[in-house]
Amino acid sequence: MTMRGRSFYALVLSGTAAVWNAAAEQRFPPPEFESGHQLPVTTVPPPRALWQEYADVAVLLLCLGLACYFVYRRRSRRSVLWLSIFSLIYFGFYRKGCICPIGAPQNIALGFFDPAYAVPLVVAVFFIAPLLVALFAGRTFCAGVCPHGALQDLLLIKPVKVPTWLETGLSVLPYIYLGTGVFFAAAGSAFVICRYDPFVPFFRLSGGLTMLTVGAGFIVVSMFVGRPYCRFLCPYGALLRLASLVSKWRVRITPDFCTKCRLCEESCPFGAIREPVPPPTNPMELAPDRRRLGLFLIALPALIAVFALIGNRVAAPAALVHPTVALAERYLDPAKPPPPKVPTPDSLALERADHDPASVLSEAARIKRRFSRAGWWFGGWVGLVIGVRLISLTSRPVRTDYEPDRGACFACGRCFMFCPNERVRLGLLSPSELPGTEPARTDTAPVASGDTGKPKTAT
């Protein structure tokens, strides 16, 4: 199947999911029987068997291993692509996006702050395994295992380059979103990352109109902007980005040496390829950067303090996300709407509050206090993220070759084939056709390398 064929198929799949969702959201009230007809008892599906959960873990580990193998050993974009299609089907449509590391930080946060909540083993593995792999091999999880990334990858039709400055500046968003998810989870309120996941409604073939609209928006944007969710929102991607910065191995565009032919310059639809930057010729050139660095370092604690205060203030309205707090607010609202003719979950909850107001209010007050504490930490985190980002933007990197940004690279392998050396390795070009090479090197055949980040040759 060609690339365009696969993308087309993915679009059809997504569209189908949207249609089914629209139908599934239609809820029809049962007729008012007067004949003594007994409505069937609502049944609850049994929990997933333990062996199935272990199977999920096994599939995850296998996919991670294969992704590393395909990226670092075979340097095969095609293999990575097929692996991502498998992951989309298994973790996306078959497992309905439910067992997914993206939401796992919330489980971990809740496990830390709520002693009554035990993080399931499978969730813990799904949280830790991709991070461990990223510490050694970068974001290979994003490349071939994440169903969200796979869906967006397949949808990409006509990539539009996002300016580097905009991408760099907006790279704080995933960290803020991660903080938001942890904030709400730690406060015992909601798993907002899961609740507002734009792709899960498509995977589950069910969802509210709002989330379907948001998901459709992401799908449309994904046709022109490579992986918009992964780059500008994914909270787990933020963690993987951090781990990738210190990864032992990293993806290299060239299997041998960079000829600086610039053919790979525009090959990455995710804007992850960085051009060579020479060291400053005059050390005085760095003086403005140093002054800026000093300023940001001094401002960092103030930034953290100010945002901690803002976080604390925003905790009160944020607490309304918790159903008990929302119920208490509605209960105390003097302008309560009259009860609907047909009871709704909200009106029934309000009736329950009418029966036992003290416990509802006490519980709401306790949750609000918890939110208030979590708000300090959340705001401080936002201040820290922005401050560190500003500090990092004062540093001037030195690069000699075209290479992927360690944190931003999804290890998808698209750039491999743009390198003439890769084509030589695959026998698609003769060594003499390489730009900027010496004839003496043509008797050596480059092989897949990149494991250590250094070019290798083999005789």
Next chain:
Amino acid sequence: MSSSASAENQTGNQPSAPCPFYLAWRTSAIASAVFCAVVALAILVRDFASQKEDPLNAPTLAALKQQLITSPNDESLKQKIRELDLRVRRDYFTVLRFKQTGAWLLVIGMAVFLYSARKAARLRETPPIPGPASDPTESHLRAAAHARHVAIAAMALFAIASLGLAIPHRSRVPATEAEIEKLLAGGASTETNAAPLPTPAEAAANWPRFLGPTGNAFATNVSIPDAIDPTNKVGVCWRTPVGLFGYSSPVVWGDRVFLTSGDETNRYVLCYDANSGELLWQRLVRDLPGSPQKQPEIPAGTGFAAPSPATDGQRVYAIFGNGDLAAFKFDGTLAWGKNMGVPDNPYGHAQSLLVWRDRLIVPIDQSEAEKNRSKLFMLEGATGKVVWEKTRPVPSSWATPVLIEAGGLTQIITLGGSWVISYNAADGSELWRAECLSGEITPSPIFAADLVFAISPNDKIIAIRPDGRGDVTKTHLAWSYDENIPDIPSPVSNGAFVFVVSTPGVVTCLDAKTGAKAWDHDFELEVNATPAIAKDKIIMAGKKGRVVILQAGAEFKELARFDLGEEIFASPALVADRIYLRTAVALYCIGAPKPNAQATP
């Protein structure tokens, strides 16, 4: 097609050859896009138009159902509703199918659009050709500067958005438990009981609660006239119409008579001048903190104003069937009010309030015993703050507790389910319990001759010694009697005898100490109201309005009889040689008029 894919499929950087099919693909893409837009618009329009066809909200159907309430046996109306219901449901599913079909058309259209667009784009694609190289250092510095601006803008945006959320937000939920308590107490200040409490003698001279100061419906110092004839205005001080109905009984303190009335819409506390019958004030009790948005469904046989009020001489307290509890000062100002939770009682809440020292006792027996929802509250009279509360293992009951002094403690005797349970008034701890009741407990307990009397409806009256601890079922039952036992009226006692009035009107006089029957007599009156004893006379009011006065002694003797001609459900209040008797439509003051009174019979 993406540049990477093109790289995989091409061995060089040769530009794509011009394709004659480009226009065809582009036209196809445009046509499919227009098609999708039309289909999407059609779905949206149909969706909006179909909202009124929702079976839940079909106005015609709702109107017909409303008609059915007034004409429940109209078969043609029922048939019409069934037919309309079927049609509305058919329409609903038609709309559903329309949407589903439209959605599939949308998918197909989208697929064609995307495929065509991709084909067209691919035909216009050029291989990557590096442009002129820029200065990498300069471009890096420029990008870093712009990125800083973006990060700062994101920071500012986040701060503004957060503050935009936080500043206008006004939470109604208090932050601390103390504030919650204060809120539930109706925002009452920390007002203390500054005025001295009435003495026991003052309380005994009034009628501060249902069944009087002792709870036995017995007034030792009240004399009632021998001759009462409302038809000829003899012995009637005044009669004041009471606009809104209520089953509650009047309570009296000094020159004030308090009543409660109400229904699902409005609930009132009313204060009358005891001398003239003039309505001094009436206060609407609603929208208290926690008042339910939807009033519970309470049968008319109980109504919203069945519990009688109580007063401590400084405030009058009233509770209603929806759980609204309010305290009013004697001048009619609201001291505090709150909702105690909507009682989950199939017949409606009817347990009256009691006062003890500066405190208010609120019994709420509800739901089923297994659910442990029944509670006994002790509140501060001045603020409504809960001093203690006790969960009771009983289902809904309608009996008002009685306060007794026994065993060196003030005990609160309660009935409910199969249990008679005594609590220590000081801290709510359970003192003793006896399992001797059955059925739906409505008659209230009384205390006389050092015995607690409890009625198991239509079954028996039991006398219990209240000096035990723990389960006293097998050790402290003094006696029982099982003939002509009522299911609604409570027993009354003057200390020597216990008088039991059954609902069909059979009065039985029992020796309080032994349970031996002294006499019984069938008056052939339907009686709902508990009688009251004024010194040596029993005043018994029949449901139809006939009132009988008989001797409260070892021998049966009927002393007088008169007819008010109005239904009576409430127990009389006896204060200062007066009988305050509530009928379904009026409040009567029976007795000798005082010199300055303005009688308005």
